[in-house]
Amino acid sequence: MPAFPLFSPGSLLDLPKGTSVSRPVRLLPRRAALAAGSLAVLAGVTSGALLLAGGASTASDVPSRGVPEEVAVKPVRTDGGAVMQIVSHPDDDLFFMNPDTARTIAASRSLTSVYLTAGESDGRNARRQDPQPPADKAAYAEARQNGIRAAYAEMATGNRTSPWDRTSITTAGGARAELDTLRARPGVSLVWVQLREAGSVAGDRPESLRGLWDGRVPELGSQLAAGSPVRDGFAYTKDEVVATVAGLLERFRPTFVRTLDPTPGVRDGDGALSDHQDHMYGARFAQAALERYARTPGHPATGVQTYLGYATGGLPHSLDPATAREKLRSLETYAWLDLEDHCGDPAGCGDRKVAARPAGRDWAQSIRYTRGESTSWLRRGGDGTLYAFGVLDGRLAVWRKPVGAAWTGPLLLPDGGLDGSVTTVALPDGRVAAFGTRTRLDPYRREVGYVVQGAPGGPFGPWRSLGTPEPDDAAGTSDISRPAVLVDRAGALSVFVRDARHRLAVTSGTAGGDWSGWAVAGGSGVHGDPVAVADAAGRGYVFAATADSVLAWTRGALGGTPTGPVATGLPATTVALGAAPDGEGVGLWFRRPDSGDVRVARFAAGSGRPSAVRDVPGSGGYGAVSAEGGRLAARGRAGGLATAPNARGGAWRTAGPLFAGAPAGVADGVAVVGLDGRLLWTATGGPTRIGP
Template identity: 55%
Template structure:
């Protein structure tokens, strides 16, 4: 049966914090395995404030790369949903990456290994939500807008916690050019990508999705859960000198499907505003830890639960109760000690205009929104939206706002063009300026990109930093895909920008920051892997 729609009751906006009341769970379904008692045990939907939805390529991407954001969201009691695009079937062996252990493990069984990973994920989420890995789940097959089916799991004790399994075939290679993959589907190398159904799943008919059907299926999940926050992986992590992606290809192209689905979902009516945040995945390996020891240990504990470290048969599944590959190294490549956003982690989204009026900016629904207030005691007014940046485009997370000498505000961002072909995909720097101090914003203008080769494959420019000199000329700084610093400077205040300059540097990470001192000199700082 088709799922009911979820009405939007209210949108709560305060000082750039976005929330929505009235989201309800896909909290019904038949019971399988070690679950709630009775074949028709239904759960009453919950009503929460706000909704966080993660979309990842594989089971464990959320635990490695989005925690502790994920566990903190669960602890607040808001609605939390995670969507897994592929089954993560890998080589079909639920054992360590070792030839002699693989031989001992018997023949490959991709459906069973995918089911073991599901069991591990359910255990980790149950532990995050209830403290008990054995807490019961309800599992149900539901139809998708793409013409296939998805498995929806609802945590009985905490029905606001849901898992959605799209069960598409994974690439089965980190970077190999395998057409039967999300990458192949996005690039048009295959007309459709088939499912890899897990053993024990309530989804029975095999299915496949075209590119448009996959986008429609993901967008439909957004429409049903109405998230106020969408978390996903990095669609443009860049490439190595040898030309391979710095991240798993499923991470990259899964995130691009999320971008396209979010752009489609944003066109729907009667939905809450939403923000989208990208997370760094494999590149975290070369970066310093960001979590304190207590947070890192908590995160590692959930990973150990997923990895089925004790090897005790607590789930009763022939496939196994977790992912034994991860048990070899539950810390990942240092991933348990860190969490990073790939863009939009700066603080220059707030600036002061004339007479002390504050202006704040954030990207909502793929568009730039702004709020303002006239004084410290005045309420925030907004959100109001700048015009869109064009059909088939979305504004990326992050905003950089500056005040010009005449009191006008300028806001900068990067824009992703989705396009109609794989070659159209790319990112450029855009900006808009108020027509008069305190007034409306003019149209978006593009500064292009410092990247000139393989734009559709990389486009890994960072968010812009902006400095204004005493004459009112703006200089924009960007980390390019080669991890060096580039800049464009206005030739005159209010005029056109010159060409991109090469300012050097190596291995730059994150977004640069800039300031102008009392003598008018510009200072720019950027992080590297070591300093």
């Protein structure tokens, strides 16, 4: 895998190879002087900063506490790959990506978090119930930065005051951004792009990432934090934001990227966005940058995981109490609960708005992936070859293990834009097909599709689109799930997705290309990704979680249209589901809310209601559970792979690195894809890592 580039000392411009800036970015001068008597200036010379109290400001006249000029940066790379998180606001990562963020830092990996906006809000760093100070957006943006630095320092070193080096770097968009590097752990860094935030969850704010993406404004200006080493304001066009993020990808060369969900959907009641508009459009800018970065020669192949934002608070808690407390501690550090002046900055040492509710709206108790937790991405073809599928650089990555031979791959198929992970099925003639979703950026839409082998053991053909059940992006933000697929003995296929109205939609056809249109299969209040499985006799089952239970659809052994939904009567789950054949029926594996322990419900042949539900002891963690191949595999509490010797449990073993998505299994082994884009295969002989 390519090594990180070395940046020579004294370099003034670190642009990706082949990157050009079409025109100068308009630099807006910092305020040169203050009108006498209009603002009171509180001196903070000993801490190297001034706090401007009184009116709102674009950027305060304060020197950086770091190095004001760009310096040579050598990103730190570890064996487990490099991770980048791209979010819109300070705290998006703490609310929605932790504990994955903390697990990555603990594993000594290179982690860079990129914040697209300053998060300046109304410029008042106070709880709503407290007396409100004068608005100063620059100071509030600085306080939020201080809170993030404290939280990351504490996660990395145990000490929230562990020092950072703050520098100014040139961006590929033509302006400058702030780069903070944790001195004790140089592999941990923060990048502050410092664009203006929308200032409203869903309100009409043209001066925003949303307005810029939709073309309502030609450019979006900056909001510099009070202590930032970036001296001059600027404004970016849409393309310059994409270029800036793509340039950061080239600079840090991640093997794995985390963003929030670019298609979070709308609320069932009033049709309003279910997430903050900055979250959604910041993620879309990240998608566009990743697509551009994927065309950069010589870069390491990159995996992507998206995370559910605000909507996760309305679903059952997915974390056990100890992990939730760990997550909450980082949020409390960020929120500066004790008001101790540990940072020496008059702007404040954290985000007091969050102090009123550090857990958010039940966000601290959960973490959820979107379209990334398939447990069916391992599949054996008719000739005995075992295939593993992932998504790298937005392309389908295929590993192969012929009978009696070693693994080879990955081979990246040519079509791009694929999301998350894929669902696979074996056709009756021995061919393998892989189904997933794909994002097209202009105009924006997400579609369902698949690739299929031309012959058993042969190469996979091009992407075949099945369209989408959504009328357009505006109706529901293109919010469709990863597909679930049933195949009958004659090769007829039924493909299910959750639509933006939280129902199941279905299309039917054959791998050869004759497909029906999308139809509503029923259900309401469906969340997450549906799963499908056939029992030993060929009867089909489809399961989809709601906030309270699970719905089921069933199909006879001779095929036909599945019927349902049936209310299973199951208790609430954490939404992520895994299904596999179990005797003459099937089993559904899920996690108990507020504990992460695994439970299994057994469905007798052809039934949509469980005949038994039992706990699987000793199996805490989060995410989907794989039960294919007669053994259990899941994400353990520490983020690594946890396995049990049989589908009923037994003594769990935890080992291995952090990984993307969910594990998958077959009779002779379990596999995960690491954050470095490599396949880790665990068989009876022990783990073996393969890949580039």
